[in-house]
Amino acid sequence: MRVSQLLMPTLREVPAEAEVISHQLLLRAGFIRKAAAGVYTLLPLAWRVVRKIEQIVREEMDRQGGQEIMMPIIQPAELWQESGRWDVYGPELFRLKDRHGRDFCLGPTHEEIITALIRGEINSYKQLPLLLYQMQNKYRDERRPRFGLLRGREFIMKDLYSFDRDEAGLDVSYNKMYEAYTNVFNRCGLNFRPVVADSGAIGGSGSHEFAVLADSGEVNILYCSDEECGYAANEERAEAVPPAAGEKEPLLELKKIQTPGCRTIEEICLYLKLTPQKMIKTILYQTEKETVAAMVRGDREVNEIKLYNALGCVRLEMADEKIVRDATGAQTGYMGPVGLNGIKLVADNEVMLMVNGIAGANEDDHHLANVNPDRDFKPHMVKDIRLVKAGEPCPNCGEALLEARGIEVGQIFKLRDKYSKVLGATFLDENGKAKPFVMGCYGIGVTRTMAAAVEQNHDDKGIIWPVQIAPYHVIVVPISNKDQEQVQTAEKLYQDLVAAGIETVLDDRPDRAGVKFKDADLVGYPFRITVGSKGLAEGKVEFYSRCKGEVAMVPLNNIVETVRSWLQAEG
Amino acid sequence: MRVSQLLMPTLREVPAEAEVISHQLLLRAGFIRKAAAGVYTLLPLAWRVVRKIEQIVREEMDRQGGQEIMMPIIQPAELWQESGRWDVYGPELFRLKDRHGRDFCLGPTHEEIITALIRGEINSYKQLPLLLYQMQNKYRDERRPRFGLLRGREFIMKDLYSFDRDEAGLDVSYNKMYEAYTNVFNRCGLNFRPVVADSGAIGGSGSHEFAVLADSGEVNILYCSDEECGYAANEERAEAVPPAAGEKEPLLELKKIQTPGCRTIEEICLYLKLTPQKMIKTILYQTEKETVAAMVRGDREVNEIKLYNALGCVRLEMADEKIVRDATGAQTGYMGPVGLNGIKLVADNEVMLMVNGIAGANEDDHHLANVNPDRDFKPHMVKDIRLVKAGEPCPNCGEALLEARGIEVGQIFKLRDKYSKVLGATFLDENGKAKPFVMGCYGIGVTRTMAAAVEQNHDDKGIIWPVQIAPYHVIVVPISNKDQEQVQTAEKLYQDLVAAGIETVLDDRPDRAGVKFKDADLVGYPFRITVGSKGLAEGKVEFYSRCKGEVAMVPLNNIVETVRSWLQAEG
Incomplete structure (x- = not known):
């Protein structure tokens, strides 16, 4: 190709709308142009990169026995109503009506379509396993699309769905995809890490994210400093090492103390000359069912994803000032677990080992000293609900954890029978018994991988x-x-x-x-x-x-x- | 691939919903499955065929200097409002709103998007010509989607757009595409014919269709029996050879005759013992502006496309019984041009050479004999407005025309400045003068080509x-x-x-x-x-x-x- 003929409109200036480096450089180097918010035209250079990534993905999917198909982008609402997602998916789902008034959506993902397809075509365990994939435009109506191709409303994704007869089969398919994804990102020449991930709103459990390491990455990854150990997890998911029991201090008598104007951990520690480790931090949340008080040690932070999963709720929001006042009788900053009636108490594992701690007294300008769990309050639930930080021990081997920023470019999930059950997709096993397919789903953001490659590989020239x-x-x-x-x-x-x-x-x-x-x-x-x-x-x-x-x-x-x-x- | 692992669900029975052979066979052989009316999943075998067609198309587009890009499927309404098509496109355009209430459509074609892109990026004649193309899903909300992949609502299309500085440049680009299309369909192993086509609602003039020959085809093609001549045209477009003057019969006196119950050409010919060549067939149409009487010889048929183009109207419908009665004072079957006031008279070229013809008298149960154009009525317009049939002479060389059925799989168009003018897309010529780009657009139905290949290549086994x-x-x-x-x-x-x-x-x-x-x-x-x-x-x-x-x-x-x-x- 001759540059004189190539549509490659480079720009000297950094476009004002571009906040991140991949967005800036892909615009400046003439790879992409915006057609609408979060919607881009891929110009010849970008399209060549995308096709190369697609071909690598295709070869690795095929190598694992994947079969490429093409499902529709416009999906009938009926299937989404059958799975129950039509009503819960929310405003991120682009919806439309055809000329006869029938409802459709633009697919953000294809679990419904493929489960309905397989339900109609596969009926024997002999036809399993099946790995089916496609590469096509996907749609998500982001409230605030930005960062160019990193968070668009229209983007290219590879999605593969596995169908197995049982959990053991799913494990095999999942491991195949783990290997395929590792090969894909290696072959793309990217520095990445597979990390243990939360399986999020899509459901099921058992998931890894594949994150391209880049300082600008939006996810925090904790990984073991011992390379042989290889543990790596999304910050949301990283497990805390269960705490060792503290010193055997004698339990002192609970007493109320004055702490005027001390609403933050720092203010109280300064005022009482304590370290935050002595504080029981209490935060109030509201779910669709109840009000919840979450407790962690004063030097820790609540991991809302862990809390959300522990509660099994649909909606979790930090309580506002009014709810706090109504529930505790005090303003935010003076909350504590003692005497808090009608509220679900969820304590982090570490809190249960604290002795003679300090907590809010549920009264303005007062705290309680010598608070002892079990003696002074009984939590309804004790769980790992805190964020893990770099420097803490690896839950796998005990070595120190390190921290890196990453961009999620792929994710693999065990869906199990979440969709097959609700959509009635079954096969007959060896004994002629109908069983739901055991499914997995596996995504790679193709255009996102291109942008992540730029985030990781650039200098001030381009x-x-x-x-x-x-x-x-x-x-x-x-x-x-x-x-x-x-x-x-x-x-x-x-x-x-x-x-x-x-x-x-x-x-x-x-x-x-x-x-x-x-x-x-x-x-x-x-x-x-x-x-x-x-x-x-x-x-x-x-x-x-x-x-x-x-x-x-x-x-x-x-x-x-x-x-x-x-x-x-x-x- | 082992058949035991291939997702290829064959069917023994012919599915009831499938009317045409390609739809039946692609379902039966396990190539496609319906997801919604006019919306299909392409299973592994179909997807392999599509990718092969795409690769052939890609190579031939690239060979002519085409650059592949990927434009968005969701298009902002603003551009369609700018071009004026938002309001006129009608219910075939899938429309949707995003979460902020902004209007979008699903692209049936990309003239607006690409013209707006080029308007922003190209400003000199030195950067021309440009040939840009993409292959992606396109959308058309057909009232009655049917025939499987031949008339779907979601389908894969290759669309290329050419940008030139002048008409001569457009001719070069157009000829490149003509050659590319010929190569594509040859390389697909198909028996096809490029035919002179009407340029239809998309606008502009100068167009060829590429039709795969198949008995089940929806278009009638007339082509010259002399292969060296090579003339071929869509029936809608085939030109009538200008008629030679008739015998020099003396003009007889106009007289009214009784023709009770004779409302069709056949009935009158039988009753009066005449050949249809003596009849002036008159048909009444209604446009958005006026009522029009179209006249052809009794053995001919009106070509409504030619009439539509001659009138330059937006809407053309055959008049109903009431309009006929109001306009002529008689029922359908007794219409004629003589004394028809307030109605636009459009005569086919042949009609003007008729001598002592028979026409309706605009009075129930009566006709006029010895009607002579110019003497007894003066048409407002004389044009070629009739259908040409097999057996008539080729307009190019005079040899007999043959007839074949075809399936349109590609079309090339000269758009000229239709879109660049209305969207203000200009470049500077050698003299620094702003001129609108001279454009062409060129489509290939990729999934349609697959279906057409089946229509042409099958037997009763598959x-x-x-x-x-x-x-x-x-x-x-x-x-x-x-x-x-x-x-x-x-x-x-x-x-x-x-x-x-x-x-x-x-x-x-x-x-x-x-x-x-x-x-x-x-x-x-x-x-x-x-x-x-x-x-x-x-x-x-x-x-x-x-x-x-x-x-x-x-x-x-x-x-x-x-x-x-x-x-x-x-x-």
């Missing part, structure tokens, strides 16, 4: 594509478009490289060399070959590796082999 | 895929699954063929040979290799060509070469 998913491998740049020797040499190099099957562009624009170099760095071609008069005098051209930053002079008769060996070394 | 787009090339069938020699030989053959890069399936199901043969014929694999004990005794297996119906015994050590040569001969 994108640095991993060779495996680069839109092209090599750009050939003649320094001067007026020097006939340079132009002809560049043209011949370009032809030779293309003939050798190397994806090459020729910058044949009549621009200054500086402009061409800037664009080449911005677009992020892995390799640049510069044809200049100095090198040509010796029969050489300049090789530049974008990712290594290395430069070498290479003889003209050795170009194709050199590019091949560089590509091999990188890919 | 589909007969052209090798080029067959889901797999070869199926290996051991006659008995209990004979170890057969099973092992089939397995080894399968492995060898796959290793040689030949797309092969192995029917490893424990079914009877008859079932396996039936399925193989139904699915339409181009070649079947049967492993049976009789052949094996001589070290041979049976080769069967689905399209040729030929059978040959081939030595085992010669299999891969034989398949390769058969594939080459077919492909």
Whole structure:
């Protein structure tokens, strides 16, 4: 491809609307353009990257026995009503009516469609397992779409669904996908980590996220400092090591103390000259069923995902000032578990081992000292409900946990019989007994992977594509478009490289060399070959590796082999 | 792929809902399943065919300098309001609102999106021409979706848009696409014809349709019996050869005659002992502006598309009984042009050469004899407004026209500045003057091409895929699954063929040979290799060509070469 003909509208300025680096660079380098909020056109360079990622995904899905299909994007409401998701999915579901007034939605995911399909077509355990996948546009009407391709309303996703006869079969399918995902992100040239994840609103339990590591990532990952251990978890999910019992202090008498104006842990600790470890932090939540007081040690934070899962509720919100006043008789900051009637008390494991702690007295400007769990209050539930932080021990091996930011690009889930049961999708087992299919679902955000690759691989000049998913491998740049020797040499190099099957562009624009170099760095071609008069005098051209930053002079008769060996070394 | 693992749910019965053969066979052979009216899931075999067609299309678009992109499926209403199509497109446009109440539609076509994109990015004639294309789901909310993939509401289309500086540039782009389309359908192994087409509601003029010939086709194609001439046109568009002047009969005196109960051409001809060539057939139409009387010779039919284009109207409907009565004072069947006031008279060219014709008298049970155009009535417009039929002379060379049924699978259009003008998409020419882009648009129905291939290539046993787009090339069938020699030989053959890069399936199901043969014929694999004990005794297996119906015994050590040569001969 000649740059003069390529639709690659680069921008000098950073677009004001772009907050994150991948959004900025994909706009600036002419990869994408916005069509509406959260809706983008993928221009030729972006589409080449997407197709490369898709092909890697396809090969790895096929290798595990996946069969590619294409389900509809417009889905009839009936199936969503059958599964119960039509009413609970909320405003993120794009809904529409056809000319006859029938309800449809734009698929954010395809559990209903595929479960209904399999329900109609597969009836014997002999036809299992089945791994079916597709790659297509998905839709999610985000309240505030942003970050370019990282959080769009229309995006390309690969979704695979597994159908097995039992839990053991599901384990096999799940492990196949774990392996496939590991291969996919390795083959994309990305630094990533599979992390234990919460299975979230989609339901079921047993899930891993695949996170591309990048400082700008939106999820916090905790991983074991011992590489052999390999433990890694989304912060939401990381388990706290069960606490050891504290010192055997004698239990002192409960007493009320004055703490005027001390509403935060810091203020009380300062006032009473205590460490936060002595405090019982109490936070009030409201669910659709009840009011809940969650307790953690003063130096800890409540993990709302863990609390949500422990309560099994649908909605969980921090209680507002009014609820707090009505429930405790005091303002926020003076809440405590003692004497709190009509409220569900949920204590973190650590709280139960505290001795002579300090807690709010449920009275303005007062706290209670020498609060002892079990003696002074009895929680309705004791669970791991706190956030784990870097530096704490690994729940697997006890070594210290480290922390990294990541961008979730894939997730694998065990759905089990959540959908097959409600949709009545069953097969006959060896004994002729009808059983619901045991399912898994497995997603990769394809356009999101492209954006994550940019978040991880860039410098202040532009994108640095991993060779495996680069839109092209090599750009050939003649320094001067007026020097006939340079132009002809560049043209011949370009032809030779293309003939050798190397994806090459020729910058044949009549621009200054500086402009061409800037664009080449911005677009992020892995390799640049510069044809200049100095090198040509010796029969050489300049090789530049974008990712290594290395430069070498290479003889003209050795170009194709050199590019091949560089590509091999990188890919 | 092993058939035991392939999701290919074949059906023995013809599904009741399927009216046409491609719909029946694609359902029966396990290629597609309905998700909603006009909305289908493409199962693994269908998806393989689609991807092959897409790859052929991609290569031919790229060969002509096309650049592949991906535009959004959900399109903001603003652009459609700007082009004026939001209000006129009607109920075929799927419309929806996002969570903020903003209007969107699901793209049936992308003129607005791409014109707005180019308006923002391209500003110099030096950046032209540009050929941009995509392949994606398109949407059309048909009132009555039917015929399976031939008329769905969700379907896959390739759409390419060309941007040129002038009409000469557009001609070049148009011819490139004409060539590309010819290559695409040839490479798909289809018997097709490019035909001069009406450019329809999309606007602009200058268009060809590419029609796959099939008896079940929905369009009538007229083509020259002289292959070198090559003229072919959609029946809607086929031009009538201008008529030669009739015999120089003397003009007789106009007189009213009684024709009781004669309301059709046949009845009058029988009653008056005349040939229909003597009759002036008059039909009343209503447009949004006026009432129109269209006249053709009694043996001809009005071509409503030609009439519509001649009138330049938006709506054209045949007038109902009441309008006829109000306008003519008579019932339908007694209309005629003489004395018809306040109505626009449009005569076909042939009518003007008629001498002493018969026409309705605008009075029940009466006709006029010796009607002579110009003397007895003066049309407001004289044009070619009639249907051309097989047997008439070719407008290009005069040889007889032949007739065939076809399925439209592609269409190319000259849009010119229709969209660039209304959307204000301009570039600067050599003189720095702003000019609107001169555009073309070019579509291929990808899923429709698959269905058309089936309509053209089938027998009463099932589909007969052209090798080029067959889901797999070869199926290996051991006659008995209990004979170890057969099973092992089939397995080894399968492995060898796959290793040689030949797309092969192995029917490893424990079914009877008859079932396996039936399925193989139904699915339409181009070649079947049967492993049976009789052949094996001589070290041979049976080769069967689905399209040729030929059978040959081939030595085992010669299999891969034989398949390769058969594939080459077919492909």
